[in-house]
Amino acid sequence: MTFSGPTRALLRLFTALVLLFVYAPLALVVLNSFNTSRTFEWPPPGLTTRWWSAALESDGARNAIVVSLEVALIATAIALVLGTMAALALQRFRFFGRDTVSLLIILPIALPGVVTGIALANAFLTMFGIQLGMLTLVVSHATFCIVTVFNNAIARLRRLGGNLEEASMDLGAGTFRTFWSVTLPMMRSALLAGGLLSFALSFDEIIVTTFTAGQGIQTLPIWIYQNLFRPNQAPVVNVVAAALIVLSVVPIWISQKLAGTDESVAAAR
């Protein structure tokens, strides 16, 4: 018993209220996906499944989801590699300016997206002379995804300390072998958590995407942005959003299972 009864009751009440605050708009989204009014009239004049069947047939939405999945997967993969390397380097080697480097890594997420967006777009176009497209988009996403992996990885490394690795080295394993058989398995759940968050960040990112994707690439948020404003398409967008809310439980649930209760902390971040 950590808190007195009244305190617990109060906390429970607050939690319920906050959850209500969180879910009321989402409920509205789901409700509107059945709303016969194309402009989401309140209260709904009638209910229909028309938008759901329209959404199922929409090639545009499907293609956009595929593009978003691709971008998120590649960006996350890059972030996992680079983020882990950065975490190892910072944890293992003390060097001048270590704090500065760790500050640098969090910058892409600590600075507003609109700044990151125009800075990267400007760099791609003028410094490197690359046309905006898939490549620039993935690179931009990876830039801010590294942070999430890095944070999870370094937190884990701090908690682990270096004893097991030293033992491994003492027993004659090389650096690579040690990393592969000792360090990596211990970091697995932290990387999973970081990777998942990075995936989610990339999947719903719109601001940096707007500036760095160019016209040809349509990720899901961009598709939503363009279609939300077409009167016949707005309800379809609501359907896609409602479906995503439901489907999102799956990856989160799986990761929770994989990571175990103890790691829910890390997963949460």
Added chain:
Amino acid sequence: MLWLGVLYLGSLAALFITSLWSVDAFGGNIERIWNLDNYRDLFTIEVYRTITVRTLLIAALVTVIDALLAFPIALYMAKVASPRLQRILVIAVLTPLWASYLVKAYAWRGMFASGGPLDSVGISPGYGLAATVLTLSYLWLPYMILPMYAGLERLPSSLIEASADLGAGTGTTMRRVVLPVLFPAAVAGSIFTFSLTLGDYIAVKIVGGANQMLGNVVYDSFLTGNNLPFAAAVATIPVAAMLVYLAAVRRTGALDSL
């Protein structure tokens, strides 16, 4: 490492340099003539000061509201809920992150509308700054709950019990035991809420009535006006604000608990 160093810092530096240039009269073509005109405009024309102050106030308000909302739920999740409920709550908090940002913002537009769900019970503020603050608080709330929850989870329950055993009331326990752990976590969360608000230009368009924020000025200058140098100059305001903020909170240890 090199990636971030070259790509990101390089881009920021280039952006800053661009802010010292100007566009030619034909529009769109950047003239590489060094000048401070953009900054002069920024500091002398009153409207930019107004927008900056407004944006910073909104960011601060959103951060405070999120911290207040996140605290009880994070504490409940970490210290009261059973492990099973805890896991469900984590999922419940994470799920909204997967619903599209735009769709959520538009859902709030529906909530605030005349005759909408909130108005029909008489508590809608209508479109404007209040609606913007509320919508942004809603959008960024998970980014505040999660670090707080993680921070509190690390606090051993035995400490709270010991505090109670030693005769401390709930208030004292909160202040002396919970708060010291909570603070760096809240600061970590605030980095997200603050920065996300500073850079936002979409929510205010959807629920903000006729108002605009710094993000809108950057967006309009860059995409609508094709004036990258001026957009870059405006962008230095949120960057400076964030850097000052980061420097200020560095000693709290918040950066480690991000």
Added chain:
Amino acid sequence: MRRTTMARVATGAVLALALVGCGTSSGDDDGGGGGGNTGSEEQGGFTAPDIPMAESLGDNEGSLSVLAWPGYAEDGSTDKSVDWVTPFEKETGCQVEVKYFGTSDEAVSLMKSGQYDVVSASGDASLRLIAGGDVAPVNTDLIDNYADVWPFLKDRDWNSVGGQMYGVPHGYGANLLMYNTDVVDPAPTSWSAVFDDAGTYSGKVTAYDSPIYIADAALYLMNTQPDLGIKDPYALDADQLAAAVDLLKAQRDNVGEYWSDYLKETQAFKTGDSVVGTTWQVIANLAQSEGAKVEAFLPDEGSTGWSDTWMVSSKTEHPNCAYAWMNHIISPEANAAVAEWFGEAPANEKACDLTSKGFCESYHAGDEAYAEKIHYWTTPIEQCLDGRTDVTCTTYQDWTQAWTEIKG
């Protein structure tokens, strides 16, 4: 749609380059040398580069690359029933690749690459493309459906030079004044409803959220304050811009919200959060179909609006498919489909037989007197578009900054 129309005007597009007829290099010197005396060289005065025109058509080449505003070349991926690309492919054997662009600037730079065969150009891009030698004159005799295009869209200064067409007109539209018939009484007759008389419905006035909206204010001043000497709402010197800005700042106090996409405006009129303001016909129709009590009309003093043209690249390797496309896109079927999807008046007279009932009437398609009242969107540039040479006009960058100040 939102992106499109915003972007249509949202560009630093440099009509000046087109008028002057020289490349970007003129922008690299002091910026004045190349375009100082545009007055004498403007429309009709400049000679277009000598690009050969197709004299006859042969077999289709089998492929075509289309550069279009989003919404102008739908292939069914957005909505299965909205598709005028697939019928074209079946009919002509030309496989179509579509690339969308977001701004006129982007369209111009992409056309310079020579990778695209046809482009849908707006008024602020078309002349630049002609002057840059990027598009070829169009032999309208080879396009059967051209005969059915409204005469008042042909040989205009944004799609032709010296009587030679450089493309086929595609569609046009006007910015209208919409009001809530329940609330706004008496019914407004003039733009003064959103300017001088905006205070009547304070907090419920709406306006288009783009710097180009300054032209609406300028147009109003052109009629109400002749002393200012505004002849063209897109050619404002510093004083005229200041007057327009003052008018808009006064309007700002009464504005509930600015709109930029039609979901937002339709909702606002439906719920009564907005009761009077600018709109597009498509929004007015949507709002009415959703049960909102609104009317929209074109006030007598005229209005701003847009007009687009399909053009063919001077470097095209698929001229036959390109001509087939131009013929197809202004065919009654396709033109009607685009017009309904995009929400604008079709260019082809016969399209009106195929559009849904009342469509062309509601969009005033073919109504010449109506079309003459529209001042088509053009990008403001330093060289005054109204021919004045004694002053420098304000640019789109100036307008953008002014717009930020207006919103405050």
